[in-house]
Amino acid sequence: MEILLTGGRLVDPANGIDGPCDLRIVDGLVAEVGEGLAARGATVREVPAGTIVCPGLIDMHVHLREPGQEHKETIASGVAAAVAGGFTAVACMPNTEPVNDHAGITQLIVARAQEAGLARVYPIGAVSRGSKGELLAELGELKAAGCVAVSDDGRPVATALLMRRALEYASVFGMPVIDHCEDPTLKGDGVAHEGFHASRLGLRGLPAAAEEIMVERDIVLAGLTGGAVHIAHMSARGSLRAVRAGKARGIRVTAEVTPHHFALTDERLEGYDTNVKMNPPLREEADRAAMVEGIADGSVDVIATDHAPHHYDEKNVEFDRAPFGIVGLETAVPLVLDRLVHPGTITLARAVELLSVNPARILGVAGGSLSAGAPADITILAPDLETTVDPARFRSKSRNTPFGGWRLKGGVAATIVGGVVKYVNPDVVGADALKW
Amino acid sequence: MPVVMDGDRMARTLARMAHEIVERNRSLEDVAFVGVRTRGVPIARRLAEHVEKIAGVAAPVGILDITLYRDDLSRHAVGPQPLVRRTDIPFSIDGRRILLVDDVLYTGRTVRAALDALVDFGRPRAIQLVVLVDRGHRELPIKADYVGKNLPTAPAESVQVRLSEIDGVDEVAIEGGEAA
Amino acid sequence: MTATATALAGRHLLGIADLTADEIGLILDTAEAMKEVAERPIKKVPALRGKTVINLFYEPSTRTRTSFEVAEKRLSADTLNIAVATSSVVKGETLIDTVLNLEAMHPDMIVLRHASSGAGHLLSKVCRARIINAGDGMHEHPTQALLDAFTIRERKGRLAGLKVAIIGDLLHSRVLRSNVLLLSKMGADVWACAPPTLIPRGLERLGAHVTTSVDEAVRGADVVMMLRIQLERMEGNFFPSLREYFNVFGMTPERVALAREDAIIMHPGPMNRGVEIASEVADGPRSVILDQVTNGVAVRMAVLYLLAGGGDGD
Numbered sequence: 029m030e031i032l033l034t035g036g037r038l039v040d041p042a043n044g045i046d047g048p049c050d051l052r053i054v055d056g057l058v059a060e061v062g063e064g065l066a067a068r069g070a071t072v073r074e075v076p077a078g079t080i081v082c083p084g085l086i087d088m089h090v091h092l093r094e095p096g097q098e099h100k101e102t103i104a105s106g107v108a109a110a111v112a113g114g115f116t117a118v119a120c121m122p123n124t125e126p127v128n129d130h131a132g133i134t135q136l137i138v139a140r141a142q143e144a145g146l147a148r149v150y151p152i153g154a155v156s157r158g159s160k161g162e163l164l165a166e167l168g169e170l171k172a173a174g175c176v177a178v179s180d181d182g183r184p185v186a187t188a189l190l191m192r193r194a195l196e197y198a199s200v201f202g203m204p205v206i207d208h209c210e211d212p213t214l215k216g217d218g219v220a221h222e223g224f225h226a227s228r229l230g231l232r233g234l235p236a237a238a239e240e241i242m243v244e245r246d247i248v249l250a251g252l253t254g255g256a257v258h259i260a261h262m263s264a265r266g267s268l269r270a271v272r273a274g275k276a277r278g279i280r281v282t283a284e285v286t287p288h289h290f291a292l293t294d295e296r297l298e299g300y301d302t303n304v305k306m307n308p309p310l311r312e313e314a315d316r317a318a319m320v321e322g323i324a325d326g327s328v329d330v331i332a333t334d335h336a337p338h339h340y341d342e343k344n345v346e347f348d349r350a351p352f353g354i355v356g357l358e359t360a361v362p363l364v365l366d367r368l369v370h371p372g373t374i375t376l377a378r379a380v381e382l383l384s385v386n387p388a389r390i391l392g393v394a395g396g397s398l399s400a401g402a403p404a405d406i407t408i409l410a411p412d413l414e415t416t417v418d419p420a421r422f423r424s425k426s427r428n429t430p431f432g433g434w435r436l437k438g439g440v441a442a443t444i445v446g447g448v449v450k451y452v453n454p455d456v457v458g459a460d461a462l463k464w
Numbered sequence: 465m466p467v468v469m470d471g472d473r474m475a476r477t478l479a480r481m482a483h484e485i486v487e488r489n490r491s492l493e494d495v496a497f498v499g500v501r502t503r504g505v506p507i508a509r510r511l512a513e514h515v516e517k518i519a520g521v522a523a524p525v526g527i528l529d530i531t532l533y534r535d536d537l538s539r540h541a542v543g544p545q546p547l548v549r550r551t552d553i554p555f556s557i558d559g560r561r562i563l564l565v566d567d568v569l570y571t572g573r574t575v576r577a578a579l580d581a582l583v584d585f586g587r588p589r590a591i592q593l594v595v596l597v598d599r600g601h602r603e604l605p606i607k608a609d610y611v612g613k614n615l616p617t618a619p620a621e622s623v624q625v626r627l628s629e630i631d632g633v634d635e636v637a638i639e640g641g642e643a644a
Numbered sequence: 645m646t647a648t649a650t651a652l653a654g655r656h657l658l659g660i661a662d663l664t665a666d667e668i669g670l671i672l673d674t675a676e677a678m679k680e681v682a683e684r685p686i687k688k689v690p691a692l693r694g695k696t697v698i699n700l701f702y703e704p705s706t707r708t709r710t711s712f713e714v715a716e717k718r719l720s721a722d723t724l725n726i727a728v729a730t731s732s733v734v735k736g737e738t739l740i741d742t743v744l745n746l747e748a749m750h751p752d753m754i755v756l757r758h759a760s761s762g763a764g765h766l767l768s769k770v771c772r773a774r775i776i777n778a779g780d781g782m783h784e785h786p787t788q789a790l791l792d793a794f795t796i797r798e799r800k801g802r803l804a805g806l807k808v809a810i811i812g813d814l815l816h817s818r819v820l821r822s823n824v825l826l827l828s829k830m831g832a833d834v835w836a837c838a839p840p841t842l843i844p845r846g847l848e849r850l851g852a853h854v855t856t857s858v859d860e861a862v863r864g865a866d867v868v869m870m871l872r873i874q875l876e877r878m879e880g881n882f883f884p885s886l887r888e889y890f891n892v893f894g895m896t897p898e899r900v901a902l903a904r905e906d907a908i909i910m911h912p913g914p915m916n917r918g919v920e921i922a923s924e925v926a927d928g929p930r931s932v933i934l935d936q937v938t939n940g941v942a943v944r945m946a947v948l949y950l951l952a953g954g955g956d957g958d
């Protein structure tokens with residue numbers, strides 16, 4: 029099977045390409061990239077006008093809930109949401125039931141993902157057994173079974189000593205330690221960013237300092253051990269300061285920011301909508317502005333969604349009783365394009381770095397570029413598509429989003445994984461022609 | 465918007481009503497006036513003054529706010545609901561003859577509410593109803609004992625009693641209806 | 645009076661935040677008339693006859709529940725008390741399910757006390773009945789602030805321009821939030837005072853001066869309002885001991901002497917004598933603590949009446 033994708037603007041920052049370019053796909057791999065390629069027997073497919081061809085987007089922070097909480101999401105529904113959101117791959121956090129702390133669970137996830145056959149799924153293993161923060165999980169076995177990183181997400185890596193050991197030990201297997209940073213004693217039983225709005229609404233506070241302290245800790249330990257730490261869902265401006273300083277010292281620290289943390293602030297708490305309850309919480313405007321600045325200047329490496337599906341009934345309760353988290357796979361691309369690219373804060377090439385190049389590099393997985401020989405994981409973006417976020421149309425099993433009804437400029441035209449078209453957006457004129 | 469009673473007429477009407485009150489109540493010792501807010505109150509005061517001039521007896525005057533006794537709370541989605549204000553009856557009504565005073569007698573519902581309210585304050589010996597204008601269209605079996613003026617009206621019309629204490633002028637006018 | 649008598653008809657009362665100064669004035673004026681009802685031989689009027697009010701209390705509160713119940717009875721409403729221990733919430737039923745079940749009885753109003761901030765907001769989105777917030781978590785307790793304002797106005801003749809010092813556990817207090825919102829809307833000069841551990845962030849933006857000095861808060865005050873210190877706060881290291889709290893932040897006769905000579909002392913109750921307030925102060929001549937209880941009924945009658953209202957003229 030040979031396909032020639034023509035007529036697109038190719039944005040492939042890893043290869044320094046941003047311009048009109050054709051792309052030949054042979055047997056699921058990128059075979060040739062260049063202007064005016066000859067068909068030579070390939071099936072020619074013209075991409076819709078005004079769309080962008082780029083390396084497949086990778087969401088390195090999602091919760092697929094399977095095994096154990098299939099009423100919120102399954103691997104099948106999660107990867108369906110992923111390709112609909114333009115992601116050719118996702119890395120899923122280990123806080124399932126049971127926790128992905130041994131090869132059996134990892135293998136189950138890999139097998140389920142293969143059955144679904146949509147986006148690639150890279151499991152993230154637990155740092156500690158049961159993510160309890162006591163004993164290291166068998167990281168070597170997890171790596172062998174297919175894990176690409178380790179994390180106790182949902183919780184922080186509990187102690188400085190455990191974090192030190194994890195950084196040291198995981199480096200043997202080339203895996204970064206991804207940390208959900210919050211000091212548990214400062215966090216207390218907080219439910220919202222500690223600031224004016226939480227005070228006014230009588231919601232117990234989660235201070236930014238709880239995050240910043242642990243980011244500082246992790247960077248110091250990464251410096252001590254030489255290990256690679258990746259800061260999950262960074263939200264506080266003090267954390268960004270620490271990451272910048274760590275990078276300046278040559279420490280192996282990377283960081284991700286979610287769309288909701290660059291798009292929303294704690295003002296949204298008014299009205300007690302449980303779909304603005306997530307951890308880390310929406311912070312104040314100075315923090316949001318800092319995240320945007322970090323995204324623009326390169327201090328932030330990755331945009332990841334922290335896709336955290338919850339059932340309607342679980343969210344339809346008192347604010348302090350609702351679980352933390354929102355879905356993000358199907359709103360990330362429109363938010364990045366509308367809030368960051370169109371206003372000129374970042375270029376499309378930078379967006380591709382944040383959503384593809386850097387996640388691939390940090391996790392050490394394929395993708396992130398469209399060099400000859402690379403898997404043909406391709407996202408076709410429709411930057412000028414006018415979209416209205418309609419949770420009823422989500423592929424995800426859950427609809428817990430604060431973005432319902434938002435009108436955004438930018439979307440996904442099609443998602444191609446391993447040379448196979450996995451998703452075509454019916455709202456994009458001409459996208460149907462891509463199907464092969 | 466025809467004025468059907470001007471200031472002079474009103475003064476004469478009230479004087480006449482005071483005489484009737486004195487005639488009908490041989491002993492005035494146990495009589496008290498209770499005016500229904502808002503415009504029943506100045507009318508009650510004026511009647512009490514007249515009665516004192518005529519008979520030399522100063523009958524006390526109380527103020528009754530019947531808002532909390534109305535039967536139409538939330539019966540209609542729109543329209544003004546009067547402010548609740550204090551009732552002020554600074555005397556015991558037990559065993560007294562109460563002259564209940566209002567400006568206009570119409571459906572009778574206000575009087576019904578006023579009677580309910582009054583009996584919560586004690587057990588008067590008798591209650592007599594005094595109104596400046598009776599415009600008809602009763603919905604309850606209520607009849608006034610003293611009427612200043614019977615005024616046939618159409619239901620669509622409204623009768624406005626204006627008193628100098630509140631409105632700066634003494635007059636009764638008919639508003640709305642076909643004439644408007 | 646610029647707020648018409650129907651300004652509140654058919655609305656929920658979730659917090660002082662939703663009320664304008666005129667609407668607050670309307671409630672306080674109506675409460676004056678309601679207070680007169682309590683002085684009658686028959687302390688009952690038929691205004692809410694045929695209305696059903698459910699008192700749904702997820703937290704124990706004898707004081708507030710009793711006050712609402714008396715207010716409802718004086719207005720001739722049919723009342724139904726549901727306390728947490730006797731309801732199905734213990735079986736894990738959600739708040740919304742519980743209330744939807746109660747709605748089948750067609751209540752006109754639900755008086756809700758709940759430990760979660762925003763519980764009333766949640767219900768207001770699904771209920772036909774009007775919700776009266778009788779205290780939600782650390783958020784608001786609007787009828788308490790209204791009765792406090794009523795009591796102050798009764799004693800001082802006004803709210804505007806008064807210096808009001810509020811001292812105690814500000815962080816966890818819904819009474820504080822409602823009072824700051826109300827008093828600042830009505831033009832009072834509000835001072836909030838606590839140890840720094842018990843001051844919510846951004847309190848100034850709600851409309852209060854914030855200080856950790858009791859002397860600064862009380863000096864020249866027309867009103868001194870003490871808030872309850874919950875004994876379990878010690879475990880959170882908010883302060884080291886009750887003894888020390890009283891020594892540094894408690895209201896003593898010496899500190900009261902810094903206030904204006906005609907200052908009044910308030911407390912929403914229940915009091916911890918010897919913790920936030922000395923008995924000499926609580927029982928002293930300036931204390932209006934029992935007036936607050938009496939006025940609570942009148943203010944709640946006004947709220948119930950105004951929310952139920954909407955009739956037209958005779």
Ligand SMILES: [Zn+2]
Binds near residue numbers: 183
């Ligand atoms: Zn997390």
Ligand SMILES: [Zn+2]
Binds near residue numbers: 089
């Ligand atoms: Zn997460």
